[in-house]
Amino acid sequence: xxxxxxxxxxxxxxxxxxxxxxxxxxxxxxxxxxxxxxxxxxxxxxxxxxxxxxxxxxxxxxxxxxxxxxxxxxxxxxxxxxxxxxxxxxxxxxxxxxxxxxxxxxxxxxxxxxxxxxxxxxxxxxxxxxxxxxxxxxxxxxxxxxxxxxxxxxxxxxxxx
Amino acid sequence: xxxxxxxxxxxxxxxxxxxxxxxxxxxxxxxxxxxxxxxxxxxxxxxxxxxxxxxxxxxxxxxxxxxxxxxxxxxxxxxxxxxxxxxxxxxxxxxxxxxxxxxxxxxxxxxxxxxxxxxxxxxxxxxxxxxxxxxxxxxxxxxxxxxxxxxxxxxxxxxxxxxxxxxxxxxxxxxxxxxxxxxxxxxxxxxxxxxxxxxxxxxxxxxxxxxxxxxxxxxxxxxxxxxxxxxxxxxxxxxxxxxxxxxxxxxxxxxxxxxxxxxxxxxxxxxxxxxxxxxxxxxxx
Numbered sequence: 001x002x003x004x005x006x007x008x009x010x011x012x013x014x015x016x017x018x019x020x021x022x023x024x025x026x027x028x029x030x031x032x033x034x035x036x037x038x039x040x041x042x043x044x045x046x047x048x049x050x051x052x053x054x055x056x057x058x059x060x061x062x063x064x065x066x067x068x069x070x071x072x073x074x075x076x077x078x079x080x081x082x083x084x085x086x087x088x089x090x091x092x093x094x095x096x097x098x099x100x101x102x103x104x105x106x107x108x109x110x111x112x113x114x115x116x117x118x119x120x121x122x123x124x125x126x127x128x129x130x131x132x133x134x135x136x137x138x139x140x141x142x143x144x145x146x147x148x149x150x151x152x153x154x155x156x157x158x159x160x161x
Numbered sequence: 162x163x164x165x166x167x168x169x170x171x172x173x174x175x176x177x178x179x180x181x182x183x184x185x186x187x188x189x190x191x192x193x194x195x196x197x198x199x200x201x202x203x204x205x206x207x208x209x210x211x212x213x214x215x216x217x218x219x220x221x222x223x224x225x226x227x228x229x230x231x232x233x234x235x236x237x238x239x240x241x242x243x244x245x246x247x248x249x250x251x252x253x254x255x256x257x258x259x260x261x262x263x264x265x266x267x268x269x270x271x272x273x274x275x276x277x278x279x280x281x282x283x284x285x286x287x288x289x290x291x292x293x294x295x296x297x298x299x300x301x302x303x304x305x306x307x308x309x310x311x312x313x314x315x316x317x318x319x320x321x322x323x324x325x326x327x328x329x330x331x332x333x334x335x336x337x338x339x340x341x342x343x344x345x346x347x348x349x350x351x352x353x354x355x356x357x358x359x360x361x362x363x364x365x366x367x368x369x370x371x372x373x374x375x376x377x378x379x380x381x382x383x384x385x386x387x388x389x390x391x392x393x394x395x396x397x398x399x400x401x402x403x404x405x406x407x408x409x410x411x412x413x414x415x416x417x418x419x420x421x422x423x424x425x426x427x428x429x430x431x432x433x434x435x436x437x438x439x440x441x442x443x444x445x446x
Contacts, residue, residue: 022166062162115270
């Protein structure tokens with residue numbers, strides 16, 4: 001099967017590796033780079049668990065081929081926190097508000113919401129619900145996820161003020 | 162849920178892409194744009210192209226241009242790039258509203274408008290917009306370039322007038338004059354899911370009378386189309402609640418749904434009625 005050597009930046013670090021051309025970005029991040037924070041659920045774009053940021057925009061890692069990330073910058077859940085000691089405001093708010101139970105959907109929730117809050121720093125609860133409508137939480141913890149997001153948005157607005 | 166093996170091509174110029182397409186189309190070669198329909202179809206093994214020609218590396222294809230009374234959408238314009246502020250007049254507001262109904266945020270950042278048209282899913286919102294407003298597609302191949310009108314472009318369930326060696330090189334939509342009224346409604350079982358029925362209505366009303374009307378229906382028949390019998394009913398008359406109800410009922414009677422889902426005609430009628438009411442600016446319970 002044909003492979004290509006690709007170079008890309010993931011969470012600020014430059015990587016070069018071989019990728020089978022049919023491999024999607026999610027498998028490349030997990031299998032080749034060992035970044036298992038990105039979760040793979042449905043692998044056909046429905047569940048949202050594998051959402052990562054490609055050049056800052058949320059995308060499904062199962063619907064982009066690894067070779068398409070050549071020369072691009074990827075941010076995964078491992079790259080959201082500003083330092084090893086600190087959490088991203090969304091991560092801190094998810095902890096404080098029980099925004100996760102099993103944690104399977106969490107990486108996709110966080111990356112989706114990271115982009116959403118950049119575009120929409122002062123959302124309504126309804127807007128948050130629409131933003132995560134493509135991210136399935138089988139623990140059905142949506143209320144606490146929405147509460148966490150509202151708190152993170154507040155914290156991020158205050159930090160920016 | 163992994164795509165079957167294929168060969169991957171990443172051309173750097175459009176000429177190179179067209180040459181690859183001409184060479185590989187007979188060998189099950191296909192264009193890869195946003196990939197938000199094609200890649201899952203490959204994962205589900207319902208699509209098995211042997212060659213993918215990825216156009217994402219081609220420069221200049223992600224342009225939105227306004228001029229000559231038209232909006233031109235390039236082949237790499239993502240759904241998320243269609244925003245009210247980038248398109249003047251009522252068309253901007255209309256497209257902005259429609260965009261919000263297309264899948265979810267992380268799909269809209271990647272999927273392309275032209276890709277949706279080439280895919281021609283009967284439930285596609287952009288296909289409904291093009292059919293209703295009379296968009297024009299540009300097809301390009303090594304053989305040259307041609308324009309395809311909306312009524313010729315959609316040829317059936319996920320079928321278009323594009324030849325295998327043709328790249329959908331752009332879409333042109335007519336801008337809407339200030340004061341043009343419109344309404345869009347769709348019903349889907351879950352947020353971002355495929356529409357069960359969708360309707361777009363565009364109307365020109367002067368001195369309380371309908372001068373022109375376009376009523377489009379999507380997700381019901383094998384392709385989106387206008388409903389001329391219902392449109393004709395409105396012309397020259399005041400858009401009252403009674404008239405709009407009558408037009409929606411007429412529309413329903415002219416539909417030929419592709420399945421025998423008993424809810425489909427009622428859903429279609431309801432979406433048309435609501436789109437009509439929004440366009441006319443009246444409440445219609």
